[in-house]
Amino acid sequence: MAKGPGYRCADCGHRVSKWVGRCPDCGGWGTLEESRAPAAVGRSGGAGPGPAPGPGAAAEARPITGIDPGEAAATPTGIGELDRVLGTGVVPGSVLLLAGEPGVGKSTLLLEVAHRWAAAGDSAALYVTGEESPGQVALRARRTGALHERLLLAAEGDVGAVLELAERVRPGLLIVDSVQTMQAAGVDGTRGGVAQARAVTAALTALAKQTGIAVLLVGHVTKDGTVAGPRVMEHLVDAVLNFEGDRHTGLRFLRGLKNRFGATDEVGCFEQTAEGIREVPDPTGLFLHHRAPAPGTAVTVAVDGRRPLLAEVQALVVDSPQHNPRRNVTGLDPRRVPMIAAILGQHGGLRALADRELHVATVGGMQLAEPAADLAIALAIASAARGRTVGSGMVALGELGLAGEVRRVPDAARRLKEAARMGFGTAVVPVGAEAPAGVRVIEAATVAEAIEAAILDG
Structure with a gap:
């Protein structure tokens, strides 16, 4: 007796014998689909069962020693921050997925990538838009200076038509904006x-592997910031990049979530301007407020990916008429700052903090989540509470324990080397931290010792 139809989850691949509304494995709603024979999307966009492979349809196996590594040599995009995240550039036949919130600048960035690719002269770049009209894209390209005769533009929403166009044009780079607007x-x-x-x-992945065309896909994100669509979409592509930023600032970060050709701990920095997306190869200056030292400010060195960045923390401590004083936090972990304030009250000699209002923020839209910034946060709060300034040209590194001890942080030498490059010659660090030449270190075993050493008396 023939078996009944089975069902497979489109997100996690879990199989069940009968349809249910929610996947028993991953919990996704409405993701179970009836299992069918593999379908192939034809050049006309239709789907149907593909022919069974014959004896000669299998790919030829070659000795690995006879394969030229140059077949997978990357081509630089001409945008240094993007190449930093990808490794060295775009590999022929690779498929990259760029995700990000609406309005963050994905289309503007990829239009610049297409322009740089076309200007390099090796091959054409084909930009397919399913969200905008050709006129809208051309207006943005004219505004950002991304016009070139080898940059080809098409408005299409059918993937079959895109495949036919790509076979006819044979571009070196194909950009599809976006996956969610395409239909098979x-x-x-x-x-x-x-x-x-x-x-x-x-x-589109099959097209890339068969023809060697590099494909860049634009994807949307869900409310919680993850890539929208089935997880199998992320498994199919070679790299997943996330373009993020605060809509209230022009700063944008490009992070690699998956990369088959390089590391996933690199971060690219860009700035959104009226003229388009501008790469920022040295973003440290964006996070420092250049003025004379004032009470309530301290500087630390954060590591984002592999890149050390100097960041300024500011604190304001004021009297509060409320029974439960407010703790307002911007750019920092809202759960960690009250903990640091409690440590200062118990071990730093600042017991009055419990009855005062506290506002702590970073400068320039920087987001600090790592514990290495604990000591700088503590010094900024103590400086504001005492009305005294932290020493000029000083940075602070260290994680705070609940007993008031200052703990070591990773990559201290690399962080301090970046601080020295930016003109900071003194550092308050945990005991035993390594320091490069040219930086005077002040070792502090406890938060009380750090406050005593860093905050000026007059």
Whole structure:
């Protein structure tokens, strides 16, 4: 007796014998689909079962010693911060997924990538838009100076038509903006749905592997910041990049979430301007407020990916008429700052903090989440509470324990080397921390010792 149809989760691949509303494995709603024979998206966009491979359809196996590594040599995009995140550039036949919130600048960044690629002269760049009209893209390209005769533009929402266009034009780089606006004919589901996103990504991935065209896909993110669409879409592509930033500032960060050709701990820095996206190869100056030292400010060195960045922390301590004083935090962990204030009250001689209002923030839109910034936060709060300044040209590194001890932080030597490059000659650090030449270190075993050494008396 023939077995009944099975069902497979489009997100995690879990299989069940009958349909249910929620996947028993990953908990996704509406992700179970009836298992069918593998379908191939044709050049016309239709889907149907592909022919069974014959004896000669298998790929030829070659000795690994006879394969030229140059076949996978990357081509630089001309944008240094993007190449930093990718490793060295774009590998032929690779598929990259760029995700980010609406309005963060994904399309502007990729339009600049297409322009740089076309200007390099090796091959054309094809930009396919499913969200805007050609006129809208051309206006943005004119505004940002991204016009070039080898930059080709098409407005299309059918993946079959995109495949035919790519085979006809044979560009070196294909940009599809976005996956959620593309549709594969013959595949059930609406545009941007699980089935459609999976089919479109699979078709474009097959195109890249068969022709050697590098494909850049634009994807949206969900409310919690993850890449929208089925997880199989992330598994199909070679690299997943996340473009993030605060809409109230022009600063943008490009992070690698997955990268088959390089590390995933690199970060690229960009700035959104009226003229487009501008890369910022040395972003440290964006996070420092250049003025004379004042009470309530301290500087630390954070590490974002592999890049050390100097960041300024500011604190304001004021009297509060409320029974429970407020603790306002911006750019820092809102749970860690009250803990640091409690440590200062218990072990730093600042018991009056419990009855005073506290406001702590970073400068320039910097986000600090690592514990290495604890000591700088503590010094900024203590400086504001006492009305005294932290020593000029001084940075602070250290994690605070609940007993008031100052603990070591990773990559201290690299952090202090960056501080010395930016003109900071003194550092308050945990006991035993390594320091490069040219930096005078003040070792502090406890937060009380750090306050005593860092905050000026007059």
